[in-house]
Amino acid sequence: MALAVEFREVEVTLGEFSVLKSVTAKVPLGRQTIVIGPNGGGKSTLIHCLLGHLPYKGQITFTPPNPKLGYVPQRPDFDRSLPLTAQEFLALSLTQRPIWLGLTPKVKRKIKDVLELVKATPLAAKPLGGLSGGETQRVLLAAALLNDPAILILDEPATGVDVYGERLLCELLDDFKNAFTVIMVSHDLATARAHGDWVICLNRRVVAEGVPETIFQPDILSATFGLHQGLIFGPPPTAQKEP
Amino acid sequence: MSALTPLYDLLTVVYEPLFMRRAAVALFLLSLAVSGAGVLAVSRRMAFFPDTVGHSALAGLALGVLTGLDPQVAVVFFGLGLGLFIVFLSRKAQFSNDVSLALVFSGAVALGIALISRDPRATAGLSRWLMGDVLTVSDSEIVALGVLDVISLVLFLTHYNRLILAAVFPAGLAAKGLGDYLFGAYLAVVSVLAVQAVGVLLATALLVTPAATGRLLAASGRSFFWLALVFSVLAAQLGLFISFQPGINASAGATIVLTGLAFLGLASFSRLFKGRI
Numbered sequence: 001m002a003l004a005v006e007f008r009e010v011e012v013t014l015g016e017f018s019v020l021k022s023v024t025a026k027v028p029l030g031r032q033t034i035v036i037g038p039n040g041g042g043k044s045t046l047i048h049c050l051l052g053h054l055p056y057k058g059q060i061t062f063t064p065p066n067p068k069l070g071y072v073p074q075r076p077d078f079d080r081s082l083p084l085t086a087q088e089f090l091a092l093s094l095t096q097r098p099i100w101l102g103l104t105p106k107v108k109r110k111i112k113d114v115l116e117l118v119k120a121t122p123l124a125a126k127p128l129g130g131l132s133g134g135e136t137q138r139v140l141l142a143a144a145l146l147n148d149p150a151i152l153i154l155d156e157p158a159t160g161v162d163v164y165g166e167r168l169l170c171e172l173l174d175d176f177k178n179a180f181t182v183i184m185v186s187h188d189l190a191t192a193r194a195h196g197d198w199v200i201c202l203n204r205r206v207v208a209e210g211v212p213e214t215i216f217q218p219d220i221l222s223a224t225f226g227l228h229q230g231l232i233f234g235p236p237p238t239a240q241k242e243p
Numbered sequence: 244m245s246a247l248t249p250l251y252d253l254l255t256v257v258y259e260p261l262f263m264r265r266a267a268v269a270l271f272l273l274s275l276a277v278s279g280a281g282v283l284a285v286s287r288r289m290a291f292f293p294d295t296v297g298h299s300a301l302a303g304l305a306l307g308v309l310t311g312l313d314p315q316v317a318v319v320f321f322g323l324g325l326g327l328f329i330v331f332l333s334r335k336a337q338f339s340n341d342v343s344l345a346l347v348f349s350g351a352v353a354l355g356i357a358l359i360s361r362d363p364r365a366t367a368g369l370s371r372w373l374m375g376d377v378l379t380v381s382d383s384e385i386v387a388l389g390v391l392d393v394i395s396l397v398l399f400l401t402h403y404n405r406l407i408l409a410a411v412f413p414a415g416l417a418a419k420g421l422g423d424y425l426f427g428a429y430l431a432v433v434s435v436l437a438v439q440a441v442g443v444l445l446a447t448a449l450l451v452t453p454a455a456t457g458r459l460l461a462a463s464g465r466s467f468f469w470l471a472l473v474f475s476v477l478a479a480q481l482g483l484f485i486s487f488q489p490g491i492n493a494s495a496g497a498t499i500v501l502t503g504l505a506f507l508g509l510a511s512f513s514r515l516f517k518g519r520i
């Protein structure tokens with residue numbers, strides 16, 4: 001199995017509190033990896049280590065080294081009254097030409113293409129602060145895709161998203177299958193089961209990792225989330241090969 | 244005869260006294276810089292940055308007197324250092340901008356008072372820093388404001404997008420680091436020069452009011468920038484003009500700020516009936 005990322009003995013400690021304990025896990029190249037676990041289990045912390053936002057002990061190896069990373073943050077808190085259209089927001093990271101000079105046709109075209117990709121073309125001229133949760137997530141996804149990332153990292157993309165937005169997200173994840181490596185943090189087991197090629201169960205340490213069919217077993221889910229989660233899921237339908 | 248004389252001659256149609264023509268030029272140049280700086284400060288929730296850096300003039304002046312440095316130079320460098328320290332606090336100590344500003348504000352004022360209480364000579368020139376006087380601006384200060392406009396233009400052409408991105412998602416997508424310190428240093432210098440022109444009590448209003456007015460009316464990032472610029476120039480020039488009228492004869496700085504606030508009031512009122520631009 002070709003790997004895009006390998007975590008080796010990754011540890012994060014905040015004061016006396018150990019957030020990640022000796023995390024060793026792998027992310028298959030070109031597949032969709034879902035990191036699941038309870039709240040406070042260190043999922044977002046692991047992502048921030050991967051992005052270089054947090055200091056950590058241990059090793060994180062990318063293959064090939066220094067890939068372009070696209071990141072969609074979890075329900076970002078921003079000043080919604082700031083006058084900025086969705087396409088201006090996308091232009092901020094796409095071009096150095098200041099937005100007060102207006103957007104060039106080339107930049108507008110590139111933004112239109114990426115918005116089309118995430119099914120958000122009508123949002124281009126809308127104010128960023130006026131978008132719904134699902135619309136904001138799609139614009140953020142467009143921002144992450146703008147620089148052609150080798151690895152796309154999504155932190156709880158379904159948080160604060162309505163049913164329609166969730167369905168669109170599922171469609172997009174299907175579109176991204178085999179296009180590039182996706183790492184998605186989620187506590188939504190249904191999404192993980194439906195879209196994951198590889199699942200990492202994280203509760204400060206790696207409880208288990210593997211293809212969904214081996215992971216969605218009562219004992220593993222109980223160990224990751226607690227006993228009641230294991231009771232919800234029955235035995236896996238059929239075993240499949242590793243990606 | 245200075246290089247600015249032809250410009251002053253042009254303005255004789257509006258103002259007879261040379262000090263008024265100088266003030267008009269100085270305020271025009273200052274408006275260009277403070278409007279963009281104000282947009283960034285308001286977007287990044289750093290509206291009290293100029294106030295904090297402005298109050299550091301107290302300590303800067305005292306340090307200048309005590310160390311024998313030119314007080315004006317000491318104030319600029321002390322303000323610059325303080326601006327960088329505020330950014331450092333926000334980044335490393337993970338305080339929010341308002342907490343960092345409040346801490347530095349109280350520290351700078353306390354240091355100023357402590358130094359002044361040791362040597363009363365340090366109070367010389369303090370009233371000009373606190374109240375400001377745009378009518379006494381010199382040619383060399385006007386040249387300094389011109390240089391500030393050139394620096395502003397370069398910064399706005401090269402870093403504007405990154406600085407706004409950092410304002411939208413401080414902990415998310417934005418590449419921070421050097422850009423933050425650069426912005427802190429720039430805003431500190433703009434603040435000190437604004438304080439010099441209109442005094443610490445009015446500098447914050449001059450920086451923030453046009454940006455707040457533009458923000459109220461703008462529908463896009465582009466119109467936000469240009470509206471702030473237009474309101475900044477209008478408030479400064481109209482305020483100066485009104486202050487000089489017989490029968491009014493009020494403080495130029497205060498009239499400028501009141502004019503800016505009047506525009507803000509009109510903008511709020513017009514938004515009730517019309518949409519954004």
